[in-house]
Amino acid sequence: xxxxxxPPNQRRFFLTIVLGGISAVLSxxxxxxxxxxxxxxxxxxxxxxxxxxxxxxxxxxxxxxxxHGSPAVVLQKSAGEFVAFSAVCTHLGCIVKWIPDKEEFLCxxxxxxxxxxxxxxxxxxxxxxxxxxxxLAGDLLxxx
Amino acid sequence: MSLFKGLMDYLDVRLGVRDxxxxxxxxYLVPRRANFFYTLGAVLLALFSLQFxxxxxxxIHYRPDAANAFASVQSIMNxxxxxxxxxxxxxxxxxxxxxxxxxxxxxxxxxxxxxxxRELTWLVGFIAFNLALALCLxxxxxxxxxxxxxxxxxxTDAAGAIPVVGEMTVRFLRGGAMVGEAxxxxxxxxxxxxxxxxxxxxxxxxxxxxxxxGISRPPFGPDYEPPAPLTTFRHEDHPDGIPFFPHYVTxxxxxxxxxxxxxxxxxxxxxxxxxxxxxxxPADPFVTxxxxxxxxxxxxxxxxxxxxxxxxxxxxxxxVFMTLLAVLPFLDIGPERRPAHRPLFVACYSLGILxxxxxxxxxxxx
Numbered sequence: 001x002x003x004x005x006x007p008p009n010q011r012r013f014f015l016t017i018v019l020g021g022i023s024a025v026l027s028x029x030x031x032x033x034x035x036x037x038x039x040x041x042x043x044x045x046x047x048x049x050x051x052x053x054x055x056x057x058x059x060x061x062x063x064x065x066x067x068h069g070s071p072a073v074v075l076q077k078s079a080g081e082f083v084a085f086s087a088v089c090t091h092l093g094c095i096v097k098w099i100p101d102k103e104e105f106l107c108x109x110x111x112x113x114x115x116x117x118x119x120x121x122x123x124x125x126x127x128x129x130x131x132x133x134x135x136l137a138g139d140l141l142x143x144x
Numbered sequence: 145m146s147l148f149k150g151l152m153d154y155l156d157v158r159l160g161v162r163d164x165x166x167x168x169x170x171x172y173l174v175p176r177r178a179n180f181f182y183t184l185g186a187v188l189l190a191l192f193s194l195q196f197x198x199x200x201x202x203x204i205h206y207r208p209d210a211a212n213a214f215a216s217v218q219s220i221m222n223x224x225x226x227x228x229x230x231x232x233x234x235x236x237x238x239x240x241x242x243x244x245x246x247x248x249x250x251x252x253x254x255x256x257x258x259x260x261x262r263e264l265t266w267l268v269g270f271i272a273f274n275l276a277l278a279l280c281l282x283x284x285x286x287x288x289x290x291x292x293x294x295x296x297x298x299x300t301d302a303a304g305a306i307p308v309v310g311e312m313t314v315r316f317l318r319g320g321a322m323v324g325e326a327x328x329x330x331x332x333x334x335x336x337x338x339x340x341x342x343x344x345x346x347x348x349x350x351x352x353x354x355x356x357x358g359i360s361r362p363p364f365g366p367d368y369e370p371p372a373p374l375t376t377f378r379h380e381d382h383p384d385g386i387p388f389f390p391h392y393v394t395x396x397x398x399x400x401x402x403x404x405x406x407x408x409x410x411x412x413x414x415x416x417x418x419x420x421x422x423x424x425x426p427a428d429p430f431v432t433x434x435x436x437x438x439x440x441x442x443x444x445x446x447x448x449x450x451x452x453x454x455x456x457x458x459x460x461x462x463x464v465f466m467t468l469l470a471v472l473p474f475l476d477i478g479p480e481r482r483p484a485h486r487p488l489f490v491a492c493y494s495l496g497i498l499x500x501x502x503x504x505x506x507x508x509x510x
Contacts, residue, residue: 034226038201
């Protein structure tokens, strides 16, 4: 018979390659749907700005909200002057809180401090808070 | 190859893996005549593993509360990438498992593999079969569709026929007077944690018993003779058999892939085969849909309850039947395993299958 002329180790090598190839194809066919199933939902392209009535924020007060799926904060520094930042501390990702008495943001995890402009005042954060554009349109704030 | 050999040497020094492999894989000989039905154990292990993985994935998006359960399943089907595939695999997989379980049981019955010394293997397997059905029943409620809701109402209501404690049992099963939030909570807990843990342990025990006694030789062929009665423990060896690995594993894999192909066929070509239209409407406790029926594997029990004049008698008949099946190895104690030499058993076996099929068809069309 023709295949008797092949040494057993060559046949075994051939079978290993074929089985390995089939296993790889099947693994990818099964693994890809699982990977896609577990992948986080995509943003779906353009992200809408967040709208909020200006009356919700007192002068010297802050309001927390969700922006692009993560916490953010909008602050009225003085009458009509609004700024917004990501509320995620740039050190290890904790959420900062607004301290009205000191007029600064404090990260409760490792005492990182940020100014009303988002700049680092003290503590371990390596970078300022990420700024988010704010537009005042009548009585409505458009953030983002 | 030298890397593989190095790894094997490392493990061999510490764990004696070469010895383990020889004892349990390459040097472990199994019956040469093992047929397709012998692969059903491996098929079931593969299918249960698939249920475990797909169930785990579904848990990520499923919400076990009455207000959100249906919507979360719809979201899995329509919004989550490949969510439909995962859910269909889980739903169809559960039905294929019941088919494989029935074939496994029927083949063991036909070949009388439940006989001494394997009575406990059968009994533990029978418990596993019932746990699998309980998993099907509890999982059926979770999508919180009209079908889920009313099929569970009917199924739990059957327990009300038990004398004295019937009503209390129904309330206990449901967590209240009617199927509701409490039922969903307890069925969910049972389905994702309680029953799988129990089933895993029972399957482990089943495999241990099977491995300890050895695989039974098929009772066919001219050279088969019933073995002499055992008086002491003896592992059934097959000196003329084939190695478990790779020969028998190849057979097992053929069985596994056959069933996986059947599963894939249903998922892609007949995905709603096991999903009637009432499964696509959210549960409404105030509107009972017409012709509500249990799953196909419970139809025989459903019809039995209907044909007996009293529900107690119907439930009792089911109980007697299941108990007889469970203790069969302790009643049928003769050493003969060849079907041709057991005409009475084969007649009862064939009539029993016909009766079950007839009752199920009757239940479906009634």
